Amino acid sequence: MKILVTGKSGQLGRSLQKFISNFDHHEFTLTGREELDLSSSESISKYFDTHSHFDVIINCAAYTAVDRAEKEADLADEINHLAVKQLAEFANSQNAKLIHISTDYVFDGYKNSSYLENDSTNPINVYGRTKLLGEEAVLEAMPNNALIIRTSWGYSEFGNNFVQTMLELARERGEINVVSDQIGSPTYASDLAKALLNIISNDNFNKKTFPTEIFHFSNMGETSWSDFAKEIFKLANLNYKVTPISSEQYPTPAIRPKNSILSKEKIKNHFKLQIPSWKQSLKECLNQII
């Protein structure tokens, strides 16, 4: 299959690149904003004028600066919504399949148990609203042959993320205050990358046509940001103190959902995936970093 990947320099894009050599029966085209700028509908049209005939598009690119999005709503909308609409329309016109990555931030976080794919959405920040509009654009443009995969609390050995930030901040200060009243499931980007590669090899994905569906993916188990930080320092053998604080004590421009736990049963059953626990995967990532 000819597979187009956007966001090649992001956490998920770089994680995919770790494994694609095991899938050399497929031809991967990796793009960054230099080749395919998702903030410009012209750039997208131009790219597809000269590059077509993809069987699958995996959209890993997104405007992911959650706090900055509060002030850059138009740019976030361009990348997370309008560009996604254009990608989905192109994929549909080419009979290509689309895998679009979305977020737990489409939910408001008030549910008392893990979120199912068909739970009502109600984003509470700009980033979440633009990502939800992106999901809706996919569902409208592609009633068939697309997967929307929502993920949460992404980290990796690449780029800026919670794990890297904790290691840096604690090194500077020796102790750190971390929010304890937001719970969720961390996602090691390598695990999501492996899952995506397994999905494109799965019979359910390789049917000529399948109805577009939403799935959830994160590592198994759940934690709070402060317990996540404690586990990072424990596994890294670092004796740093973590003081749990409330979200109110750590105000940010964008409000975050209190509960971000996604149920993974649907994706596990549908694509026969085995998903590691967040602690097991954190250990693997720290081995890569340290």
Ligand SMILES: NC(=O)c1ccc[n+]([C@@H]2O[C@H](COP(=O)([O-])OP(=O)(O)OC[C@H]3O[C@@H](n4cnc5c(N)ncnc54)[C@H](OP(=O)(O)O)[C@@H]3O)[C@@H](O)[C@H]2O)c1
């Ligand atoms: N990380 C998380 O915690 C998290 C949580 C939930 C959902 N997600 C979703 O997971 C997916 C992958 O995220 P990630 O963690 O890999 O994020 P990331 O590391 O921030 O990567 C985002 C990628 O998008 C690219 N991008 C941004 N603006 C672009 C533009 N105008 N044109 C083309 N590319 C552009 C970035 O390019 P540059 O490198 O050039 O900036 C980068 O490669 C995204 O859909 C995100 O919304 C992530």
